[in-house]
Amino acid sequence: MTTAYADGVDAVRADGALVHIRTAMPEDLEGLTELHDRASDRSLYLRFFSAGRECAQRYLPSLVRPADGDHHTLLALMGDRVVGVAEFERVSPEDAEVALLIDDEQQREGIGTLLIEHLAEAARDAGYRCFVAETLAENLTVLRLFTDLGLPIEHKFEDGSVQVRIQLQIGPGAIAASDRREAVADAASLAPILAPHSVAVIGASARPGSIGHQVLRNIVDCGYTGLVYAVNPHCDSILGVQSVASPADLPVAPDLAVIAVPxxxxxxxxxxxxxxGTRGVVLLTSGFGELGEAGRAQEREIVRAARHxxxxxxxxxxLGVLNTDPAVRLNATFAALPMQDGGVALASQSGALGIAVAAVAARSGVGIAQFVSMGNKVDVSSNDLLMSWERDRRVKVIALYLESFGNPRKFARIARRIAATKPIIAIKGGRTPAGELAGRSHTAAAASSDVVVDALFTDAGVLRVDTIEELLDAARVLGSQPVPSGTRVAIVGNSGGPQILAADAAAGAGLDVVTLSDETIARLLEVAPRAASHHNPVDLSAAADAGQVGRAVQVLLEAPEVDAVLTVFTETAVGDPVAVLARIAQVALGSTKPVVATQVGGAVGVTPARDDSAPVPVFAFPEPAARAIAVAARYGQIRAAIPAPAxxxxxxxxxxxxxxxxxxxxDGTDWLDADQTARLLIHYGITVCPQRVVGDADAAAAAAIELGxxxxxxxxxxGLHKSELGAVRVGIADERELRTNVAEIAAAVPGTDILLQPMLAPGTELIVGALQDQRFGPVVMIGAGGVLSDLLADRQFALAPLDEAAAARLVGRLRTAPLLDGYRGRPVVPRAAVADVIARIAQLVDDVPEIAELDLNPIICHGSTLTVVDARIRVAPAPRVPDPVLRQMADR
Structure with missing residues (x-):
C-alpha cells in the first residue's frame, strides 16, 4: 500500500468540487507548512490540544517521511494547493491512530471524510482492524465525521476528551453511507454542465454548417436562459453573441465550456x-480514443488537465447535452433536437442513436427532460448521470444506451437504489456469443459477456429491452401511467381480431390475460348489454360509442382481479376514435391502475384528459402496447420487492x-485436486459424494472394499474433461471389472490418479457453477446438469453474493424448474435446498476471490439431499476489486 497513492486519485467533494488525494512526499513539506500557517488558532487547538503553533511546526517533518506499514500520510490538493492532510500511526499490531487537519476555508465540504475513507483503505491493506483517535469533546465536526462513516464506532468520554475506536471492516452501513455522500456530491458536480448559468462555446464559428456554428445557433435559438459567449479570435460577434479571442478574455468564468476545436x-x-475558472466541459471534438492508443493517451492528458x-x-x-427545463432551455448539441419538456432522461454512448431517440420520442408524445451524449466517457459516465437524475424531480424515467461499463458493481448499487423509486430502462449494445474468459469449465464457456450483463441488470433492477422502439414504448407507459401491481391484464375493444392478437402478444410477453370474475362480468352486462363478449378480451362490438367504452373501462379498472387495462379500438363508420380516446383518458384519470390505448392503424401519440394531466399513451398496434405493459409490470415487481435481511x-x-x-x-496449483476440491466444498456446508483417490489398481481394489x-x-x-477423454466409467460391479477399467483410464490419461466413488441412484441432475469475471466480479450459474447441461443450455446467472431468496428466484427462471416440483411423477426436490447450495457457492466465490472457475456437475438430487458427484475448481490470483466505500473518479 506504500505506493498505491503515489500518483493519486481524484474524488468529488460534497459541494461538487474536485480534490486530488495522494501520498505525502518530502517535497510537500512546504505545502503542509503553508496549510498549518493558514490554519486558525482554533483549528490548531482542536488538532493538537495546544494553543501554540510550535507543536505543529515540530510535527510537520514526520508527515512527509516515506509511507510504510507503520505510518501513512495522505494529502488532499485542489490544483497545487494542499487543503487537507490525514495520517495514521501504528499503536498496536491491529490498531492505528488517525488524525487530520483541513484548511479552514475548505471545512465542511467533505474533504476530511474523503481522506479518512482513503486512509482506511490503506490501513486495511496494511492489516489493521481499527482506527483509534483522541479528540476534544468540543470538536463536534470531527466526531460527526467519524460517526457518519457508517463503520462500527465506540466512544469513551474522559476529562474533556473522547477516545474513539472505529472498526475498519466494511459492512452494509458503511457502503450505504458512502453511496449517499457520493450521490449528493456527484449531482452537485454535474449541475454546472446540466443546468449552467453561463455557457461559452469555444470554437464557435460564423460559418453555417460547422459544428461550432450549429452549437451556438442551437443555444441561441432554443431560448437558453443564461449568459452565452463565443470564443473565436477572428470575430467580435457571432449570431448576435459577443465573441472574444480566448477563454482568458471571457468577461465571466462560465459554468460550462462547449469545446468544438480541432x-x-x-x-x-x-x-x-x-x-x-470554468466548472464543466462538454468536448464535442472527435479523433481521440476511438482511433487507438495514441488517442487514448491524449484523452488521459485531457482528463488530468480537467481534474487539476x-x-x-x-x-x-x-453530440452534447440537452435540458428542456423551462428555467434552463439548453440545447448544447449540434443536432436539431426538439425542446419538448417531459419526464424522460436519456444517456447514450451513441450520439446518432440519441438523436433518433429524442426525435422519435417527441413525435410519439414522450418529452425529454435531459439528454446526454457520453461519447468516449473519459470522465462522466452513466453512473454519474444516474446519481444526478436520482433526485431530479423532473425526471420520471431514466433511459440508457450503453456499450460498456466503467464500474459495474457500483452501477448495480446505484441503479438498485434508484429503481426503488424511478424505472431505469436500458439497451446494452455489443451482444457477443463468445465468452470472454478463456476457461475450460462449463460455466466459463457459457458465461458470455451478454449473459453476465443480463445478470447485472437483473441484480440492479434495470429493465433491459432489445430495441429503441421497446425502450420508447416502455418509457411512454412508465412515464405517464401508474405502475401495475401485477401482471393481470384486461383487454377491451370493438373488434375481435385485433383483440385476439393483443391477447396473444400479452401472453407472449409474460402477462396474464386474466379470467374475469362473475361479478365483473355482471357489471359489464349492465353497462354494455349488447357487447359481443363479456369475457376477457371484452368485445364491445363495432357499434360501441364513447360512453359505453368509458363505462366498460371503468368496470375493468375497478375489478380487483385486474392490474392493467389495454384498450384496442379500430375506427368504424359509427365510432368516433377521437371521442373514444378522450373518454378513455378521462376515465383513466385518477386511477391507480395503468391504461394503455391502441387505435389500430392510427397515429402513435398520447391522449390527455381535459386537464392535460396523466396522458394515456396511444399505440398503432396491440403487440407493442402489450409488450410495454409487460415491461411496466416487471418494474412493478422490482419496486415491490422487499430486500430480505441477510x-x-x-x-x-x-x-x-x-x-x-x-x-x-x-504450491503453484492451477486446478485443485479431488481431495482439495472436496474439502473446500465441505468447508461451505456442501454435501460431496464419498470418494477415494488412488494411484494403482491394487489401491483401487482396497478402496472399493470401503466404498462398496x-x-x-x-x-x-x-482440469480434465473426463467424459470426452473416456475417463469416466460407471456401474463397476466387481474387482475384476474395476482393475480392467483402472488400466484403461490410466492408458487414456497417462500419469493420472484414479478417483473412486460409490454409484448413486439416478436423480434430478443440476449444474452449479461460478467464475470471477474481470469486470463484473463473482458470477454464479444454475442449470440443468449432467448430459443435459450443454444439450439444453438451460442456465441462469446472477452476481454473487446473493441470499437464498434471490437464489430461489434464480432457480424459478429455469425452463426445467418444473422437474424439481415432481413433474410427471418425478421425485420432488425442494427448491429451497437447491437455493441453499447456490447461495453457499455464491458466498464461497465472494469470500475467496482466488477461485477463478468452479463447476459442480452434476449435482444429483434425491429429495432434499443434494450430492456433488463431480467438481472442478481452478484457482488464480484474485482480481483487484474496487473498495465499495472508496469514492474515486478513476473507477467509474
Whole structure:
C-alpha cells in the first residue's frame, strides 16, 4: 500500500468540487507548512490540544517521511494547493491512530471524510482492524465525521476528551453511507454542465454548417436562459453573441465550456478554460480514443488537465447535452433536437442513436427532460448521470444506451437504489456469443459477456429491452401511467381480431390475460348489454360509442382481479376514435391502475384528459402496447420487492477455505485436486459424494472394499474433461471389472490418479457453477446438469453474493424448474435446498476471490439431499476489486 497513492486519485467533494488525494512526499513539506500557517488558532487547538503553533511546526517533518506499514500520510490538493492532510500511526499490531487537519476555508465540504475513507483503505491493506483517535469533546465536526462513516464506532468520554475506536471492516452501513455522500456530491458536480448559468462555446464559428456554428445557433435559438459567449479570435460577434479571442478574455468564468476545436488544440483549450475558472466541459471534438492508443493517451492528458482545475468533462466525441427545463432551455448539441419538456432522461454512448431517440420520442408524445451524449466517457459516465437524475424531480424515467461499463458493481448499487423509486430502462449494445474468459469449465464457456450483463441488470433492477422502439414504448407507459401491481391484464375493444392478437402478444410477453370474475362480468352486462363478449378480451362490438367504452373501462379498472387495462379500438363508420380516446383518458384519470390505448392503424401519440394531466399513451398496434405493459409490470415487481435481511449461512468455515486456497496457490496449483476440491466444498456446508483417490489398481481394489460396489471410476485430474477423454466409467460391479477399467483410464490419461466413488441412484441432475469475471466480479450459474447441461443450455446467472431468496428466484427462471416440483411423477426436490447450495457457492466465490472457475456437475438430487458427484475448481490470483466505500473518479 506504500505506493498505491503515489500518483493519486481524484474524488468529488460534497459541494461538487474536485480534490486530488495522494501520498505525502518530502517535497510537500512546504505545502503542509503553508496549510498549518493558514490554519486558525482554533483549528490548531482542536488538532493538537495546544494553543501554540510550535507543536505543529515540530510535527510537520514526520508527515512527509516515506509511507510504510507503520505510518501513512495522505494529502488532499485542489490544483497545487494542499487543503487537507490525514495520517495514521501504528499503536498496536491491529490498531492505528488517525488524525487530520483541513484548511479552514475548505471545512465542511467533505474533504476530511474523503481522506479518512482513503486512509482506511490503506490501513486495511496494511492489516489493521481499527482506527483509534483522541479528540476534544468540543470538536463536534470531527466526531460527526467519524460517526457518519457508517463503520462500527465506540466512544469513551474522559476529562474533556473522547477516545474513539472505529472498526475498519466494511459492512452494509458503511457502503450505504458512502453511496449517499457520493450521490449528493456527484449531482452537485454535474449541475454546472446540466443546468449552467453561463455557457461559452469555444470554437464557435460564423460559418453555417460547422459544428461550432450549429452549437451556438442551437443555444441561441432554443431560448437558453443564461449568459452565452463565443470564443473565436477572428470575430467580435457571432449570431448576435459577443465573441472574444480566448477563454482568458471571457468577461465571466462560465459554468460550462462547449469545446468544438480541432483535436490538436483541445488540451490547450481545456487548460485555458480551467485557468479561467470554468466548472464543466462538454468536448464535442472527435479523433481521440476511438482511433487507438495514441488517442487514448491524449484523452488521459485531457482528463488530468480537467481534474487539476476541478472540472467535470463529458465526451470527447460526443453530440452534447440537452435540458428542456423551462428555467434552463439548453440545447448544447449540434443536432436539431426538439425542446419538448417531459419526464424522460436519456444517456447514450451513441450520439446518432440519441438523436433518433429524442426525435422519435417527441413525435410519439414522450418529452425529454435531459439528454446526454457520453461519447468516449473519459470522465462522466452513466453512473454519474444516474446519481444526478436520482433526485431530479423532473425526471420520471431514466433511459440508457450503453456499450460498456466503467464500474459495474457500483452501477448495480446505484441503479438498485434508484429503481426503488424511478424505472431505469436500458439497451446494452455489443451482444457477443463468445465468452470472454478463456476457461475450460462449463460455466466459463457459457458465461458470455451478454449473459453476465443480463445478470447485472437483473441484480440492479434495470429493465433491459432489445430495441429503441421497446425502450420508447416502455418509457411512454412508465412515464405517464401508474405502475401495475401485477401482471393481470384486461383487454377491451370493438373488434375481435385485433383483440385476439393483443391477447396473444400479452401472453407472449409474460402477462396474464386474466379470467374475469362473475361479478365483473355482471357489471359489464349492465353497462354494455349488447357487447359481443363479456369475457376477457371484452368485445364491445363495432357499434360501441364513447360512453359505453368509458363505462366498460371503468368496470375493468375497478375489478380487483385486474392490474392493467389495454384498450384496442379500430375506427368504424359509427365510432368516433377521437371521442373514444378522450373518454378513455378521462376515465383513466385518477386511477391507480395503468391504461394503455391502441387505435389500430392510427397515429402513435398520447391522449390527455381535459386537464392535460396523466396522458394515456396511444399505440398503432396491440403487440407493442402489450409488450410495454409487460415491461411496466416487471418494474412493478422490482419496486415491490422487499430486500430480505441477510441471514448468515450456517456450517461455513471461511478461514479454513481461505487457508486451503492460499496453500494451493503457494504450491503453484492451477486446478485443485479431488481431495482439495472436496474439502473446500465441505468447508461451505456442501454435501460431496464419498470418494477415494488412488494411484494403482491394487489401491483401487482396497478402496472399493470401503466404498462398496457398484462404483464410478474416473480420472482424478481437476482440469480434465473426463467424459470426452473416456475417463469416466460407471456401474463397476466387481474387482475384476474395476482393475480392467483402472488400466484403461490410466492408458487414456497417462500419469493420472484414479478417483473412486460409490454409484448413486439416478436423480434430478443440476449444474452449479461460478467464475470471477474481470469486470463484473463473482458470477454464479444454475442449470440443468449432467448430459443435459450443454444439450439444453438451460442456465441462469446472477452476481454473487446473493441470499437464498434471490437464489430461489434464480432457480424459478429455469425452463426445467418444473422437474424439481415432481413433474410427471418425478421425485420432488425442494427448491429451497437447491437455493441453499447456490447461495453457499455464491458466498464461497465472494469470500475467496482466488477461485477463478468452479463447476459442480452434476449435482444429483434425491429429495432434499443434494450430492456433488463431480467438481472442478481452478484457482488464480484474485482480481483487484474496487473498495465499495472508496469514492474515486478513476473507477467509474
Amino acid at each position: 483535436a490538436a488544440s483541445v488540451l490547450g483549450v481545456v487548460r485555458a478554460c480551467g485557468a479561467r 482545475y476541478g472540472m467535470r468533462l463529458i465526451g470527447p466525441n460526443c 441471514v448468515p449461512l450456517g456450517g461455513v468455515d471461511r478461514a479454513a477455505a481461505r487457508e486451503l486456497v492460499a496453500a494451493a496457490r503457494d 460396489y457398484p462404483l464410478v471410476v474416473k480420472a482424478a485430474g481437476g
